[in-house]
Amino acid sequence: MKHILKISSIFALFVLLTSCHDKKSPNYQYFPNMYESVGYETYSESSAFKNGQEAQLPPNGTLKRGAEIYDLPNTTAGYDASKLVVTSPLDSTQVDMKKAEELYNVYCAICHGEKGNGQGNLVKREKLLGIPSYKDRVITVGSVFHVQTYGLNSMGSYANQLDAKERWMVAAYVMKLKSEL
Numbered sequence: 087m088k089h090i091l092k093i094s095s096i097f098a099l100f101v102l103l104t105s106c107h108d109k110k111s112p113n114y115q116y117f118p119n120m121y122e123s124v125g126y127e128t129y130s131e132s133s134a135f136k137n138g139q140e141a142q143l144p145p146n147g148t149l150k151r152g153a154e155i156y157d158l159p160n161t162t163a164g165y166d167a168s169k170l171v172v173t174s175p176l177d178s179t180q181v182d183m184k185k186a187e188e189l190y191n192v193y194c195a196i197c198h199g200e201k202g203n204g205q206g207n208l209v210k211r212e213k214l215l216g217i218p219s220y221k222d223r224v225i226t227v228g229s230v231f232h233v234q235t236y237g238l239n240s241m242g243s244y245a246n247q248l249d250a251k252e253r254w255m256v257a258a259y260v261m262k263l264k265s266e267l
Contacts, residue, residue: 154250160236171228174254186259189252193244194260202263214240220260221267230257 126132132140149155158164174181191200199205202220209217234253237243248256 152249156235156250158232164236165229165232165238168228168232169224169226171231172226174227174231174258176251176254176258180251181255181258183255183259183262186252186255189248189256190259190263193247194256197241202260202267219267220264223264225260225264227254227257227261230260 126134126140128141130140131138134140135142144150158168195206197206197208197214197217198220199209204217204219204222206214206217208214231253233241234244234248234256236245244253
């Protein structure tokens with residue numbers, strides 16, 4: 087009987103304590119600024135910064151995370167200078183030709199063809215015209231990297247899809263295809 091009385095009193099105390107508690111509003115919130123941050127409207131005025139604007143430019147000389155420095159500009163002169171680059175910064179142990187072939191087939195073969203002959207599926211279906219074979223082009227590993235980085239004519243940049251190492255690997259694979267044509 088004593089045990090039943092203890093158990094029922096503990097249960098009653100538990101019911102009493104939890105029944106009045108509103109789960110939707112907590113009792114205390116420590117450091118509320120960590121949970122409920124101040125939301126700023128984009129490009130609005132703000133007293134948080136000296137110039138009074140919410141949107142700030144990055145400091146001079148900074149790079150976004152993961153960005154690599156590529157010295158040649160996106161100009162005709164930069165493209166011409168890239169043709170003088172005949173060696174990749176990757177050594178032969180860093181170039182995985184199997185991976186480079188996979189990347190080429192995913193990103194390039196649709197237009198340039200699996201053999202680099204300019205006969206990709208889009209060309210065969212006449213969606214794009216005027217894509218020459220690699221054997222007819224004066225290209226170097228540097229110019230291929232440059233075109234992948236910035237794009238050229240109707241070809242857009244692949245810098246968002248491929249990092250610098252992958253672009254150098256694909257450039258090496260393109261040069262391999264050119265030598266086989």
